[in-house]
Amino acid sequence: MEKQFQDGNNYPLFMDNNDSLGHFRQRFYLKKDSIYMCGNSLGLATKDAEESILNVVDKWKEEAIKIWNVEENKYHLYSIHLAKLMAELVGVDDDEVAVTACTTVNIHQAVSTFYKPTKDKYKILVDDINFPTDRYAIESQVRLKGYEIKDAVKIVKCKGKFIDEDDVIEAMTPDVALVLLPTVYYRSAQILNMTKISEAAKKRNIIIGWDLSHAIGAVDVNLKSLDIDFAVWCTYKYLNGGPGSTASLYINRKHFDQIPGLAGWHGNKADTQFKLLQEFEHRRDATGWQIGTPHLFSMAGLEGSLKLFKEAGLKNIRKKSLHITAYLMFLVDTKLSGYGFTIGNPRDDEKRGGHVCLEHDEGYRISLALKARGVVPDYRDPNVIRLTPAALYTTYEEVYRMVEILLDIVRSESYKEISDARNMVV
């Protein structure tokens, strides 16, 4: 869709005044004189999340061991409680989602459940630009089954900036048993066509799982209609669950009878769990794939933060996200041309996630110069400044101001005075 934007500083103010999601900003902890553009990496704290975390701290203080029993075992069953808020975001049944572990562990869990290699069908298909933890997990799963990585991990190569869906489908040869791909690429913001790829996998009897980490909370997906096998996602990026907040695992209900690859006592049937029997009997829903005791403090932030998503509606969030990121690209095109910047993400709405990738040969030093001027971007090698105007808390005025700062940095070449020594977390 062609969007009409206007130059000048009245337009962003007009947009902010007419932003139906604008009031959510007050519920976030924003720093004065700082423009936060890093919500795709770690979402900001909300008052709602703070309140729900403090509530769990209070429960611990007041109730001690009884914390597991109060409010009809709410905290013992906290994953189920949170799944009610989470499932809506991906369009599945509540009992198909477990809020548990971290994304990498959930990949291990799903792959160890669904990867049942045979002599003729034993390969796992991945690509070479996904966030690497997914690949590390896949490689160790393949090794655990006694295969050589170079034989059993099949890699779709990225030929330019983006992965071509047809290359993925072409690689789905009869020896492929499972595919794991990201919905949105962390570096380029490319969205893969989940429908096309999922259908192709199903047609070939290949187990298909998606990693929604860079999509969840920014892009609306409907896993039910895709009828895929599993999905995983983290909750500290767009969902604002807090640093290291508990991740999520979706298991298609048609698989509820499958035995979890990594069993643990919190996956045992609720009615016999505390009988502590020596025989494991897994719950016939996604919580059957839980392993140990729920991490209450890492989950509690979600109870607050997910409320905002319910109130705002993901469709509205996606709509603003597409518009405000398009505005950012418009400003880059009109104000920063001639200064060596390239937009590294796809331009099509259907093909891009919630962040904008600004590429520049001096990207690293420019990102440091932005930080020195109060903008918080993040940077990914070799040359990408990732900028995320988050729908729930970023204003158009901030986007405008940030581009003015960028323009000043490149015009004055002030970044050249900055050392490019690296920090451990970039």
Ligand SMILES: *Cc1c(COP(=O)(O)O)cnc(C)c1O
């Ligand atoms: C952020 C992200 C993860 C995070 O994994 P954790 O185990 O939760 O730290 C995994 N995969 C992708 C694609 C991501 O973007």
